[in-house]
Amino acid sequence: PPSELLESARGSMSLGGAQTWLGNLGAMWLDGAPPLQAIGVLVAAVVGYTLYRTCRASDKRQLPPMAPCSRMGALKAMTSPQSMSFLAGYRDKVGCVFRMPMPMAEHYVVIGCPKLAREILEDVTTVKPDFLYADSEVLFGGATSLFSARDHGNGSAWHTRRKAIAHSFHPKHVAAMNLSCAACYESWISETLEPAAREGTVMDMSHELLLTTIKFICDAGFAAQVSTEAAQALLDDLECVMPVAFRIFPFVPFSARLWWTFPAGRACMAATGRNQTFAQGMLEAYRALPASRKEELAASLVAQVDANASYASDLEKRAELLTFLVAGHDTTALSVAWILYDLANSPAAQTELRTQLLATPPSERAKIPLLAACIKESMRLNPVAAGGSLRQTTHDFTVGKHFVPKGALAHLPYGLIFTSDEHEAPLEFRPQRWLEQDRSLVAKGPLVDGVFPFSLGRRNCVGQALAKAELYTVVPLLIKDYEWEVVCHPTASLFLTNKPDGLRLRAKKATGG
Numbered sequence: 001p002p003s004e005l006l007e008s009a010r011g012s013m014s015l016g017g018a019q020t021w022l023g024n025l026g027a028m029w030l031d032g033a034p035p036l037q038a039i040g041v042l043v044a045a046v047v048g049y050t051l052y053r054t055c056r057a058s059d060k061r062q063l064p065p066m067a068p069c070s071r072m073g074a075l076k077a078m079t080s081p082q083s084m085s086f087l088a089g090y091r092d093k094v095g096c097v098f099r100m101p102m103p104m105a106e107h108y109v110v111i112g113c114p115k116l117a118r119e120i121l122e123d124v125t126t127v128k129p130d131f132l133y134a135d136s137e138v139l140f141g142g143a144t145s146l147f148s149a150r151d152h153g154n155g156s157a158w159h160t161r162r163k164a165i166a167h168s169f170h171p172k173h174v175a176a177m178n179l180s181c182a183a184c185y186e187s188w189i190s191e192t193l194e195p196a197a198r199e200g201t202v203m204d205m206s207h208e209l210l211l212t213t214i215k216f217i218c219d220a221g222f223a224a225q226v227s228t229e230a231a232q233a234l235l236d237d238l239e240c241v242m243p244v245a246f247r248i249f250p251f252v253p254f255s256a257r258l259w260w261t262f263p264a265g266r267a268c269m270a271a272t273g274r275n276q277t278f279a280q281g282m283l284e285a286y287r288a289l290p291a292s293r294k295e296e297l298a299a300s301l302v303a304q305v306d307a308n309a310s311y312a313s314d315l316e317k318r319a320e321l322l323t324f325l326v327a328g329h330d331t332t333a334l335s336v337a338w339i340l341y342d343l344a345n346s347p348a349a350q351t352e353l354r355t356q357l358l359a360t361p362p363s364e365r366a367k368i369p370l371l372a373a374c375i376k377e378s379m380r381l382n383p384v385a386a387g388g389s390l391r392q393t394t395h396d397f398t399v400g401k402h403f404v405p406k407g408a409l410a411h412l413p414y415g416l417i418f419t420s421d422e423h424e425a426p427l428e429f430r431p432q433r434w435l436e437q438d439r440s441l442v443a444k445g446p447l448v449d450g451v452f453p454f455s456l457g458r459r460n461c462v463g464q465a466l467a468k469a470e471l472y473t474v475v476p477l478l479i480k481d482y483e484w485e486v487v488c489h490p491t492a493s494l495f496l497t498n499k500p501d502g503l504r505l506r507a508k509k510a511t512g513g
Contacts, residue, residue: 064097065099074102075251084386084492087110087413090110097112097116098110104129108409108411109411111404111411113417113420114420114451116400121389122457123391124152126391129392129409132250133149136246138268138269139322140320157310160308165304165320168300168301177220177221180220181216181470181474185212196507200508202488205504205505206503210235214226216470217324217325217329218231223300224302233274236271237271242326242495243495244259248264282321283321286302301321302321335471338382338498339475343484349370350479354479365472373431374475380418380419380447381418383414383498385498386414388412392408393405415494433447481510482508484505485506489502
């Protein structure tokens, strides 16, 4: 009856819903409905379409403002290494929540409001968009990993795997892995940093930290000893794969299927093959260990992955090992690089931190409030995951004056969220903001509610306990005995991670260190 058609029209006030509804209407017409019923259907169609247009007009009045850019301009901005600068410019012009005319979604909404971002991230019904996460699986040989999984429900493969792997990040296991972290960095300090400081050598700290962190993760997580040469080869291959996997395949139609037609695609797939061989080698090395050694490593990442029945093949296991290696090496290493830069660029804070470190027993140094303040402030100002997350909304979100409709693609860039105007002087490195005398203000204010570098909700960083332990171990090791100065200031270059591109530092032995 027309009344039922009208009701279905009201429930189809989206572009896709309207197309489906009108298609069903056409099918009814072609199936030979009686003339009077056909007239009723036609009237219902006109009324329904009018309601649809009215609701869309109403929605447009509620939607966030559109950024002043074309579709091609938006695509170019979002795939640029300086995408955070573009987004910050749009924020200054139209506000902290705005739309961009991106081709993959009717409503692509950039969220710079901390409260709205928190609400979306903590909502268990939002989903990861296929267009980005599915295409990223080329990085892992085509298999789904914890990073790329889109089904996060209870009982899903993602849920089973994450629950098992979380065991590896129990505090006692993190403490054991952190001993390996300290050993790797102490070795690097004696072999590389001490001679460089003695000779006044300018250092590419991002590169040095990346290599050392890869070796640490392989040792602590996978029980594998990796040479500097092997770590460098892995870095080279990742630099070949990731731009294609995250910049070309998601945005250029059919490029993932036609990878063999362009040089970057062929190089990407060759590098992916080498990464697969690297991961399989770690699996086989673990399996070849004697039973007594495997028992000692029962809580390690490689043991948890290899023993988990939810992984149907070695391909899926390799994908997970590579996920932890990829996600863990550059996030931690580049966070340390940014912290060193911020402290080198703030001599007074660096000197005060060194003084406190030297006056504190080694076992107590991680508890120094100023150390925590410097680490948190650098991660606020220069979050290594500046690009944040993407979520497809499954219902409307309204926070204050901001409205995000159901079906929108919500982009939650931490580089924008953490530098909102809720903070005083948001673009300045001020560790003291974390050391306010009135602790209740800090506990309830924007520093806690609006800064979440390890994300939020059930899809937050599963390895954040280890990452924090690394930061609170490595930064004291590098600061307590060495003074750092900036030789070349970096440019923030965002790909998957926010890299201090061009950063060059010089270290010298600290007086009294």
